[in-house]
Structures are given as structure tokens and as C-alpha cells.
Amino acid sequence: MNRMPPSVESTQALVESDAIAVERTLAGDRDAYRALVERHSHNIFRLAYRMTGNRHDAEEVVQEAFLRGYQKLGQFAARSNFGTWVYRIAANYAIDRMRQRQKEEARRQEPKAEDRDGMESNPLNQVRDNAPTPERLTQSIELRKQMEQALAALSEAERTAFVMRHWEGCGIEEIAAVLKSSSNATKNTVFRAVQKLRHALQPFVETRGQARAMGTEP
Amino acid sequence: MKHMTEEELIAYREGVAEQRTVISDHLTLCEECRHELERIEAVLAALNTLAVPDPGADYGRQVWKEIAPRLAEKPGRWWQVWFEPRRLAAAGGVVALIVAAFIAGRFTKRHDEPDNIASKEQVRERILVVAVGEHLGHSERMLVELSNAAPTDPRQKEINISAEQQRAEDLLQENRLYRQTALQEGNPGLASVLDELERVLLDVAHSPDEVTPAQLEAIQKKIEAHGILFKVRVVNKELQQRQGAPAPAQNDSTKRERNKV
Numbered sequence: 125m126n127r128m129p130p131s132v133e134s135t136q137a138l139v140e141s142d143a144i145a146v147e148r149t150l151a152g153d154r155d156a157y158r159a160l161v162e163r164h165s166h167n168i169f170r171l172a173y174r175m176t177g178n179r180h181d182a183e184e185v186v187q188e189a190f191l192r193g194y195q196k197l198g199q200f201a202a203r204s205n206f207g208t209w210v211y212r213i214a215a216n217y218a219i220d221r222m223r224q225r226q227k228e229e230a231r232r233q234e235p236k237a238e239d240r241d242g243m244e245s246n247p248l249n250q251v252r253d254n255a256p257t258p259e260r261l262t263q264s265i266e267l268r269k270q271m272e273q274a275l276a277a278l279s280e281a282e283r284t285a286f287v288m289r290h291w292e293g294c295g296i297e298e299i300a301a302v303l304k305s306s307s308n309a310t311k312n313t314v315f316r317a318v319q320k321l322r323h324a325l326q327p328f329v330e331t332r333g334q335a336r337a338m339g340t341e342p
Numbered sequence: 343m344k345h346m347t348e349e350e351l352i353a354y355r356e357g358v359a360e361q362r363t364v365i366s367d368h369l370t371l372c373e374e375c376r377h378e379l380e381r382i383e384a385v386l387a388a389l390n391t392l393a394v395p396d397p398g399a400d401y402g403r404q405v406w407k408e409i410a411p412r413l414a415e416k417p418g419r420w421w422q423v424w425f426e427p428r429r430l431a432a433a434g435g436v437v438a439l440i441v442a443a444f445i446a447g448r449f450t451k452r453h454d455e456p457d458n459i460a461s462k463e464q465v466r467e468r469i470l471v472v473a474v475g476e477h478l479g480h481s482e483r484m485l486v487e488l489s490n491a492a493p494t495d496p497r498q499k500e501i502n503i504s505a506e507q508q509r510a511e512d513l514l515q516e517n518r519l520y521r522q523t524a525l526q527e528g529n530p531g532l533a534s535v536l537d538e539l540e541r542v543l544l545d546v547a548h549s550p551d552e553v554t555p556a557q558l559e560a561i562q563k564k565i566e567a568h569g570i571l572f573k574v575r576v577v578n579k580e581l582q583q584r585q586g587a588p589a590p591a592q593n594d595s596t597k598r599e600r601n602k603v
Contacts, residue, residue, distance in 0.1 A: 154413060161409070162402030169401065173394045183397075187409050194413050223551055230552075271392055279557070280550055289356055290386065296358055304548045311358045318352045322385045329388045330381075 142206035149197060157197075161190050164207050168214045174287040175218040176225070177276060185221055189214035208298070215284060215302045222280045267328050274324035281305070282317035289314050346375045348382075355382055435473075436519045443469045467527070471581050474520050474532065477513065478578040481539055484509045485571050488546065489562050493555050500552040503561075510546035517543055535577050542570050 142163070148156035165186055172185035193200075193210045200209055275283060281303050288294040288302065300310040346354075346368055353359035354366070369376050398404070446469065488506045521536035542565055549561060565571065 154410070157413070158406050158410070161406045165402035165405045166397065169397050170394050179395055186405055190405060190409050191412060194409075227551065267388060268392065271389055275389075275392075279554070289358070290389075304544065311353065314356055314358060315349050315352050318356065318382070318386070319348060321389065322352075322382060325385045325388060326381065329384050 146197060146200060146206055149194075157190075157194055160193075160206060160210075164210055165190075167207065168211060171211060171287065171292055172214055172218050174291055175215065175283060176221055177272060181218075181221050181225065185214055185218045188217050192217065212298075212302055215288065219280045219284055219302075222283065226280075267325075270325060270328050274321050277324065278317055278320060281313050282320065285310060285313040286317035286321070290318075343372060345372065346378070348378070351375065351379050351382055355379065355386065431515075433519065435516065436523065439469055439473055468584075470523065470527065471584050474524070474536075475578055475581040477516050477520055478539075478574050478581070480509070481513050481517070481543070482571065482574045482578065484513065484546075485542070485565055485574070489565055489571065491558060491562075493558075498555070500554055501558050502552050503546075503549065503558070504551035507547060507549055507551060510543045514540065514543045514547050532577060535573050538568055538570055539574060542568055 142160060145156045145159050149160070168186045168189055169182055172182035172189075173179065176182050176185060189210055192213050196213075200206065275286075278286065284303060285299050288299045289296070296307050296310050296314075299314075300307050303310055303313065305313070346365055350359060350361075350365055354362065354369075359365055369379065484506055488503065491501060491503060491506070493501050517536055517540050521533050521540060524530075524533040524536060545564060546561065549557070553561070
């Protein structure tokens with residue numbers, strides 16, 4: 125999990141500073157919104173990149189989240205945390221973007237589906253084919269490719285739940301709010317996501333583990 | 343010894359397990375489960391090696407540069423939500439209904455003043471009954487179609503429900519307004535059914551465009567569990583009966599007023 129838990133004091137200071145910036149923005153000071161954008165862009169980018177899997181979409185999500193945040197700022201309750209609020213807007217927009225991408229990909233890749241079912245669907249075939257040295261580099265590239273494919277194969281809800289829980293360290297309630305789902309259903313979605321990733325990646329991870337054990341990979 | 347399930351181990355690893363201590367105690371004793379957990383952790387550790395590119399120290403400034411020209415002078419206020427095109431369209435529908443009810447009231451039974459007030463109310467209520475009846479009919483059809491949806495081929499991995507999803511989204515807007523109107527009109531029974539319907543419509547509207555057979559089954563089970571189709575049918579039937587029923591008899595006070603003349 126990469127979202128480092130900040131200290132209570134620093135969180136409190138940030139929330140208060142955000143609340144002041146929100147008030148000033150609402151009063152017509154656009155530069156106050158600039159402070160909020162500069163403060164939260166990196167966090168939103170990290171979430172967006174992990175959800176969408178590519179830089180271009182991630183940057184679009186970041187911009188759209190702040191644009192939507194500005195448009196809806198009047199609805200933002202002062203008692204809330206601006207960071208969490210805009211984070212949620214970004215997660216929702218990233219889900220929309222992923223859906224759109226999946227549709228585009230499905231249209232583009234329809235003729236290739238059978239080819240993939242043949243050789244590529246068996247991960248062990250690929251590892252064997254790419255076995256010649258330098259193994260380390262080949263397997264790392266292969267594993268990375270497989271991880272990206274496994275993540276892309278998750279449903280939007282599963283990917284969102286996994287990214288928010290495993291990498292961003294969000295609470296189940298926070299994820300449930302984004303998914304518009306119950307806590308139990310959200311826990312189940314986290315489980316399904318990890319289970320799917322495990323089943324897709326275990327052969328690759330274990331192959332690499334065995335290679336390390338045999339000394340063919342450091 | 344009963345081993346932990348994959349679900350329990352994943353929930354434990356991701357920090358969402360309910361019986362954390364039980365699992366933890368079991369893991370200290372059971373080597374097999376510990377090994378299984380290590381295998382899960384190995385996959386997650388591999389996933390953690392996927393790096394996120396660094397957008398650069400001045401990324402925030404770049405984002406601001408991109409969005410600043412697209413920002414309005416002042417951010418939106420909460421009431422501006424009500425002026426979004428979709429909401430305006432739905433609100434327009436309800437306003438049209440009220441206007442129709444008003445005009446109908448003006449032109450019916452003008453000659454008879456005491457009856458006129460009751461009649462206006464009845465016409466207004468009937469128009470609302472017709473509109474809600476239609477809305478329930480549309481909702482029922484959408485839910486029936488979704489309940490009967492199934493993959494055409496058993497090997498099919500995903501089913502497209504985007505049409506139902508879009509319809510649910512449209513119905514959701516109408517449903518909110520009818521529910522509010524029902525509450526204002528003092529009809530809590532109808533408002534309650536519309537409230538339940540709203541939750542189901544919300545679930546469908548927020549489903550992905552394409553769902554796996556398992557996801558579709560979960561949606562269908564949800565519809566079934568709420569018993570919403572049955573409730574919608576019953577209320578719709580009642581509304582149809584009210585549409586067909588003759589105007590209610592005048593109350594005693596009106597009769598007494600007449601007898602005075």
C-alpha cells in the first residue's frame with residue numbers, strides 16, 4: 125500500500141488549509157483553487173494511473189476530476205475532506221474512462237481473439253518460448269506484460285476495488301461509496317479481484333521463483 | 343484441522359477479514375495455510391513492482407495550466423445542479439403535467455363552483471396517476487427484460503446490458519420526481535414503492551455496460567430479492583383501477599351544502 129498514513133496533526137492542518145482554499149474559491153478567488161490543484165494532483169495521478177493503466181488516460185482523469193470538482197464545489201460540504209472528495213470524483217471518472225476504453229479495445233481486438241485463445245492463453249507456453257537467456261530480462265518483461273494484462277482483465281469494479289484497497293490503502297466504506305455498493309459486496313469485489321490476479325499470475329510468479337532458486341536468475 | 347479458505351486468506355492479507363484473530367491464530371499453527379498465504383503474497387508482491395511513472399515535480403502547475411482556461415469565473419453553486427439539462431427535461435415533464443392538470447381543472451365543470459374544486463383535484467390526481475402508471479409500466483418492462491436476459495451462447499463471457507442501463511438511468515430521473523410528488527401529495531405508500539424502485543434502478547444504472555454471466559445473475563437476484571417487480575405490478579394495477587374507476591362520491595358536507603338550496 126503506497127498511501128502513507130500521514131500524522132493526525134498534518135492531516136488536520138491540510139484539511140483546514142483545504143477548507144480555507146475552498147471557501148476562498150467559492151468567494152470568487154480562482155487562485156485559491158490553484159493551490160488545491162497543485163496540492164492534490166500527484167495523489168490523483170497515482171490513483172488514475174493505476175486504475176486506467178496508461179499515462180494519457182491518467183492525465184485526462186486528473187484534469188477532468190479537478191474540472192468537475194470546480195463545477196461541483198458548491199455541493200462540497202465544508203465538513204468533508206477536499207482530498208477525499210476530489211479523489212472520489214477521480215475514481216468515478218476513471219471508471220467511466222475504463223469502460224470507454226474497454227469498448228474501444230473490444231471493437232479493435234475482435235478478430236484477434238481466436239489467436240489469443242490459441243497460444244497466448246497458456247502462460248506456461250509463453251514462458252517456455254521466451255526461455256533462452258538472458259532469462260532475467262525476458263521474464264521480467266513477460267511478467268510485467270502479464271500483470272498489465274491481468275489487471276486489464278478485471279472488471280472496472282474489481283480494478284477500482286483492488287487499486288483503492290491494495291495500493292491506495294482506502295477503507296472499505298470509501299471504496300463502497302465510489303462503487304455505490306454495500307460494504308460486504310465491496311469486500312467480495314476485493315476478494316474476486318485478488319483471486320483473479322492470483323490465478324492469472326501465479327504460474328509466472330512461481331516460474332520466476334523456481335528460476336531464482338535454481339540460480340538461473342538472481 | 344480445518345484449513346482457511348482462499349477467501350479468508352485474501353481477506354486477511356488485504357486487511358478486510360472479520361475474524362482476523364482467528365485466522366492469525368490458525369496461521370501460527372498451520373504450515374499449509376501459511377504456505378498458501380505466502381503464495382498469495384508472492385503474487386501481490388510481484389504486482390507491487392509495477393511502478394507508477396513520476397509525473398514530475400511541477401505536475402500540479404501543469405495541471406493548473408491545462409484546466410485554468412476551462413474554468414468558469416466562479417465555481418458552481420449547489421442549486422446549479424438543478425439546471426443540468428437532464429434534470430431540466432425531467433422537471434419540464436412534471437411541470438407540463440401540473441400545467442395540464444391546471445388547464446384541465448379550468449375547463450371542466452366551470453358551471454358548478456363547489457364541485458369545481460373537487461373536480462380540479464381529481465383531474466390533477468388522475469393525470470398524475472396516468473403518468474406514474476406509465477412510468478411503472480416502463481420500469482416493469484425494463485426489469486422483466488433484465489430478469490430474463492441470458493447469454494445467447496454458453497461460452498459467452500460478457501453480456502451487453504447497456505440498453506437496460508441507459509433506460510434505468512432515464513427512468514431514475516423521472517422516478518425521483520414522481521417520488522417527491524407522491525410525498526407532497528400525501529401518498530406515502532406510492533412514495534415507498536418508488537423509493538424501493540429507485541434503489542434497484544440505481545443499481546442497474548451503475549452496473550457496467552457489459553457484465554459477466556455471474557454479475558448478471560447477481561443483478562437478477564437483487565431484483566428478485568427486493569420483490570420489486572411484484573410490488574410495481576401491484577401498484578400499477580391499483581393505479582389502472584383508479585384510472586378506470588368512476589369519480590368518487592361527493593362527501594357528506596358537499597351533499598349537505600346542496601340540500602340547503
